[in-house]
Amino acid sequence: MALSIIESCVNCWACEPICPSQAIFEARPHFIIDPKKCTECEGDHADPQCASICPIEGAILDALGEAVNAPGSLTGIPPHRMEAALAEIQAR
Amino acid sequence: MEMKILGQEESAAKSGCAASSCGSNDDQLSHLPDHIREKVHNHPCYSEEAHHYFARMHVAVAPACNIQCHYCNRKYDCANESRPGVVSELLTPEQAIKKTLAVAAEIPQMTVLGIAGPGDPLANPERTFATFRALSEQAPDIKLCVSTNGLALPDCVDELAKHNIDHVTITINCVDPEVGAKIYPWIFWENRRIRGKKAAKILIERQQKGLEMLTERGILVKVNSVMIPGVNDEHLKEVSRIVKAKGAFLHNVMPLIAEAEHGTFYGIMGQRSPSSAELQALQDACAGDMNMMRHCRQCRADAVGLLGEDRGDEFTLDKIEEMNIDYSEAMKHRAEVHAKIEEELTRKNAEKAAAKQGTQFVSLSSLMPAKATRPVLMAVATSGGGMINQHFGHAREFLVYEASATGVRFIGHRKTDLYCSGNDTCGDGDSVLAQTIRALEGCEAVLCSKIGYEPWGMLEDAGIVPNGEHAMEPIEEAVAAVYREMLESGALDAPREEAKQATA
Numbered sequence: 001m002a003l004s005i006i007e008s009c010v011n012c013w014a015c016e017p018i019c020p021s022q023a024i025f026e027a028r029p030h031f032i033i034d035p036k037k038c039t040e041c042e043g044d045h046a047d048p049q050c051a052s053i054c055p056i057e058g059a060i061l062d063a064l065g066e067a068v069n070a071p072g073s074l075t076g077i078p079p080h081r082m083e084a085a086l087a088e089i090q091a092r
Numbered sequence: 093m094e095m096k097i098l099g100q101e102e103s104a105a106k107s108g109c110a111a112s113s114c115g116s117n118d119d120q121l122s123h124l125p126d127h128i129r130e131k132v133h134n135h136p137c138y139s140e141e142a143h144h145y146f147a148r149m150h151v152a153v154a155p156a157c158n159i160q161c162h163y164c165n166r167k168y169d170c171a172n173e174s175r176p177g178v179v180s181e182l183l184t185p186e187q188a189i190k191k192t193l194a195v196a197a198e199i200p201q202m203t204v205l206g207i208a209g210p211g212d213p214l215a216n217p218e219r220t221f222a223t224f225r226a227l228s229e230q231a232p233d234i235k236l237c238v239s240t241n242g243l244a245l246p247d248c249v250d251e252l253a254k255h256n257i258d259h260v261t262i263t264i265n266c267v268d269p270e271v272g273a274k275i276y277p278w279i280f281w282e283n284r285r286i287r288g289k290k291a292a293k294i295l296i297e298r299q300q301k302g303l304e305m306l307t308e309r310g311i312l313v314k315v316n317s318v319m320i321p322g323v324n325d326e327h328l329k330e331v332s333r334i335v336k337a338k339g340a341f342l343h344n345v346m347p348l349i350a351e352a353e354h355g356t357f358y359g360i361m362g363q364r365s366p367s368s369a370e371l372q373a374l375q376d377a378c379a380g381d382m383n384m385m386r387h388c389r390q391c392r393a394d395a396v397g398l399l400g401e402d403r404g405d406e407f408t409l410d411k412i413e414e415m416n417i418d419y420s421e422a423m424k425h426r427a428e429v430h431a432k433i434e435e436e437l438t439r440k441n442a443e444k445a446a447a448k449q450g451t452q453f454v455s456l457s458s459l460m461p462a463k464a465t466r467p468v469l470m471a472v473a474t475s476g477g478g479m480i481n482q483h484f485g486h487a488r489e490f491l492v493y494e495a496s497a498t499g500v501r502f503i504g505h506r507k508t509d510l511y512c513s514g515n516d517t518c519g520d521g522d523s524v525l526a527q528t529i530r531a532l533e534g535c536e537a538v539l540c541s542k543i544g545y546e547p548w549g550m551l552e553d554a555g556i557v558p559n560g561e562h563a564m565e566p567i568e569e570a571v572a573a574v575y576r577e578m579l580e581s582g583a584l585d586a587p588r589e590e591a592k593q594a595t596a
Contacts, residue, residue, distance in 0.1 A: 011155070012155040012157070013155045013216065017218070018283075046283070049283060052283070055160055074278065075160070075165075075356075077357050085352045085359075089353050
């Protein structure tokens with residue numbers, strides 16, 4: 001059982017110091033979680049810490065490869081509004 | 093090297109006083125006790141007067157954040173952008189220290205080093221305090237300051253006091269969790285992500301506690317607020333009263349910056365920014381309770397230079413890597429430059445005092461009509477020295493003054509490039525001229541040294557009278573003269589809207 005960080009990570013450092021297992025490392029192009037060390041915070045905290053502070057939706061995946069923070073769950077922007085805005089900007 | 097520094101000194105002296113507001117409005121700080129004025133008189137962000145002479149820099153060492161604000165997008169980084177939270181190059185504390193020493197040596201007018209992001213400095217305590225610790229030892233002639241959302245502030249106050257950080261800015265957008273829930277979607281607190289009103293309540297309590305702890309220790313606190321129309325605009329009057337009562341010395345109400353291309357909640361959801369008139373009205377309403385700051389340029393988290401300018405490009409990592417800085421030598425030169433500036437400021441203040449007693453004050457007031465007439469906003473193009481001395485087309489910003497029966501006062505500044513210097517590749521393709529004219533909304537005249545034929549016509553169509561007749565005259569006197577001309581021509585008899593129709 002381990003979480004993972006994917007390329008949408010913006011390298012903001014928020015997760016690294018709060019991991020109770022020191023499983024998170026600075027790396028390029030983005031931070032990585034050592035799957036051997038990650039415990040998903042079981043026994044330490046109610047919620048996985050990295051996924052609780054990460055500001056980027058979809059940047060952290062659970063053991064099944066699902067986004068812990070779904071689109072719209074952190075910014076409050078409904079995904080269809082975000083898509084419409086992106087399409088509108090691209091059309092300019 | 094020496095030549096270069098001398099050259100910079102010269103150009104700084106030339107840029108001198110962009111707003112002659114530092115003549116008329118520096119009593120912004122005059123009610124403060126002497127020990128506070130002593131601390132802020134050479135801080136470009138806090139003193140209306142100092143910002144024309146002293147420079148500041150921000151180092152981007154603090155990427156992590158512990159809250160989300162609806163006006164911020166953590167993914168964003170565009171070099172064209174100039175606004176808080178935006179930064180191009182994240183620095184380690186070691187790099188930040190080196191960069192600060194390099195800038196301090198090259199730009200001796202730099203007196204203030206701030207850490208403001210791109211995340212929250214106190215959510216990155218190790219990186220932030222490593223930077224402060226080294227700089228307070230190696231460069232004792234640089235003032236240190238920090239901006240924070242306040243969530244971690246109470247835990248950091250003792251550490252802040254240790255490093256001789258006497259200026260802290262807290263962004264306080266609300267004191268009511270109902271309002272806060274519309275601004276902050278979540279906070280990270282005691283190992284959990286907390287949302288909604290509960291989150292806002294915790295954040296507000298922590299901000300207020302931090303404010304009280306800082307003022308108890310004699311650390312200066314400025315409060316920043318983002319004005320969000322329909323969300324916290326009315327509420328900010330109460331915020332202003334409360335933070336003043338708790339000892340904040342300055343309140344800086346800034347307009348929301350929200351565009352869809354920023355990808356922020358407010359930008360995408362179409363939350364509008366306040367108009368210049370709305371911002372001014374709120375600043376005036378808060379001014380009864382609080383010293384208001386009107387010259388904030390909302391700079392980037394890695395800005396370098398005088399307020400409103402950014403020389404960050406001269407100090408990128410690869411460039412500072414090649415610089416060899418002898419800081420003890422630089423400090424001597426810095427002290428000389430600072431002494432010269434102080435000398436000039438003292439001289440200017442003396443001249444101002446003399447002028448007030450002499451004819452200038454009388455002539456200004458005698459220009460003013462006896463009966464009450466409506467106030468008029470005028471925009472001024474200036475490149476410094478308190479004079480009308482800039483071509484309309486060269487102005488990157490305009491200073492706005494209000495003329496009324498009681499005199500002339502500085503209101504604020506309007507940017508013409510609207511936070512973005514990219515041309516065709518970003519933005520909505522509006523012509524720069526059309527944007528400039530929109531930025532001058534509410535002004536009835538624009539005073540500049542010269543102006544081209546095309547903008548002249550467009551300004552007139554927009555109900556703004558271009559005026560190049562006062563080139564090289566002092567700003568306040570010219571504004572007063574134009575006001576008198578308007579009075580004599582009958583332009584002040586009609587309310588603004590009718591006047592506009594009459595000229596159209």
